Amino acid sequence: MQPAVPTPAPKAPARARLRPTMQSDLDFVLTLERDPANLPYITPWERTQHEAAIRFPDFRHFIIEGGDDFAAAGFLILVGCKSPNQSLELKRMVVQHKGQGFGRAALRLARKIAFDDLGAHRFWLDVRTHNTRARGLYESEGFVLEGTLREAVRGTGGFDSLAVLSMLHDEFEARRARAQELPR
Template identity: 40%
Template structure:
């Protein structure tokens, strides 16, 4: 997709974003390994992050505070998908519950639909991740279904994943109604 490097920085109504670079991986990895993430997202080795950061199919984003310091990160995947499916591979906020994640998520979807040919912006979420699931529903994402007991998590237990998405016309309608 042509827009993948078009917007290295993005200003939205309420949040400031920047594309992550190799020097940001310490923050990404440290955030990913915070205790509140342990059973909610995957923890990748540095080498996998380095490979994905250099892969045109991926986009690493940081959400920043007023001084430009990172508050959280997200990974998008599927920028080269010819069917226009872009996945939110991961999102994590270092200090949750301050309104950052919601604004970041909206800004990421805005970017995908504005700067790429994305048709479907999607992700999966563990069904027991009540905070994230409630947030996604509140923003307007549609639950497509559940992959039952499809993942063995770090604690050895099986967990189910809910698939969620928004399609381009749905997102445009949501944003026109001012999410």
């Protein structure tokens, strides 16, 4: 009989927080966008686009801070914050060091902001279909596939399709009732 192998303790959730992006953060943001590891999955913006997103009331531009020292770990952008249709988009989320849980933690914070603070009825995003890591994260966090926009954006090797996923307020509240979301 083989000796029992101890089961590893569950990994503690990553510590993360969001803070509004400042002009002084834009070099970090632009560096992340232009990182070769991220380019296949996003369409980088110009500095002026990020500057506008910082100032325009319909946007929320955040730096993801994570780890024990809450160092800059990425950024995310919400669009539609003033939408009369209460449909808010996660326009972009880029994390510097993948696989450490900062993306999941930031997504949970962004959902809480979308539904609790900004009164969203629908929180949605699109993701390039070949970005299986991000899509797996979104689906594991309760986002529902709505459909595919075929060959909708220019990619590095031609045109890429986008999967559109969303979560509705009622779905968010049901997840909260099951303790799958951050408390109020």
